[in-house]
Amino acid sequence: MSVGTIHGVGLGPGDPDLMTVRAHRLLREARYVAYFRKAGRTGQARKIIKGLLRDDVVEYPMEYPVTTEIALTDPEYNRRLSGFYADCAAHLLKLAQSGKDVVVVSEGDPFFYGSFMHIYERVRDQVPVQVVPAVTGMSAAWSATGEPITWGDDILTVLMATLSEAELSKRMKSTDALVVMKIGRNIGKVCAALKAAGKFDDAWLVEYASMPEQTVQKLSAAQGRAVPYFSIIIVHGQGRRP
Structure with a gap:
């Protein structure tokens, strides 16, 4: 057989x-x-x-x-x-x-x-x-923002929100472009880490990327509320371009 x-x-x-x-x-x-x-x-x-x-x-x-x-x-x-x-x-x-x-x-x-x-x-x-x-879901998320995720020599880092706040902040500081996944109940920790890394004001929150329920907004506008499992945070790189 x-x-x-x-x-x-x-x-x-x-x-x-x-x-x-x-x-x-x-x-x-x-x-x-x-x-x-x-x-x-x-x-x-x-x-x-x-x-x-x-x-x-x-x-x-x-x-x-x-x-x-x-x-x-x-x-x-x-x-x-x-x-x-x-x-x-x-x-x-x-x-x-x-x-x-x-x-x-x-x-x-x-x-x-x-x-x-x-x-x-x-x-x-x-x-x-x-x-x-x-x-990938992150591809759909950064496309939904209408902006390229990386330019030139930008370094892209993908982080899981389940990491500790200290680890998140350390890795956020050392990258140019950023994707954070598995947010859900970790949203408060992620926001704190982004602020410590100086990237909070540049962060976007995309919920249900490519799905009928899709929403796209600056993360700062979503503070204080719960976010669904299908949420991704995006920080765009601003590197070299012709």
């Missing part, structure tokens, strides 16, 4: 029109489709592919056992997620080893802070795996 392939397919930032031709083709043809989601939710990836799947598709929703209920530093967080990814990988391996191709969809790009990476590491040496890259 021939072995199937696991396809890690990036869907892009949210707008189905920004999906690659290859991703679209694989989804149209897929008999088995897997996607991540929070328990009890449809999941953003599943929303993006609505209407693309064949009538006889077999879906495999992979529901996170924990998201924000436990601190990232708690050993229980990693223990639960490790078991979850192992179970998901085992299921996908079983399908592929029985000769079935499986499409695992990811928001954004599969190799850019995506959950698919944890599956990839567990299956890559056992069955064929193909990764389909995609437009």
Whole structure:
């Protein structure tokens, strides 16, 4: 029996029109489709592919056992997620080893802070795996501001808002252009770090980049309110140009 392939397919930032031709083709043809989601939710990836799947598709929703209920530093967080990814990988391996191709969809790009990476590491040496890259959420965010993110020799730094305020501030000070992701409840810490780095007044907040709910505003205008998970902070570089 021939072995199937696991396809890690990036869907892009949210707008189905920004999906690659290859991703679209694989989804149209897929008999088995897997996607991540929070328990009890449809999941953003599943929303993006609505209407693309064949009538006889077999879906495999992979529901996170924990998201924000436990601190990232708690050993229980990693223990639960490790078991979850192992179970998901085992299921996908079983399908592929029985000769079935499986499409695992990811928001954004599969190799850019995506959950698919944890599956990839567990299956890559056992069955064929193909990764389909995609437009990242940060690309959509800086495009939404209407300004280039980097000029000339600008250095671009991508930071996770889950870092400590001191670490955020240190790295913000040493870069020209900046992207901050995974903001959510960390918005206060990020704002404080930007102020310490002297970059707060230049920062933009983009929510739901490329999605119908998209908003774009200076970060200073959003102070004092909560921001959604799909939020990205942008500071544009101002480097060399002809």
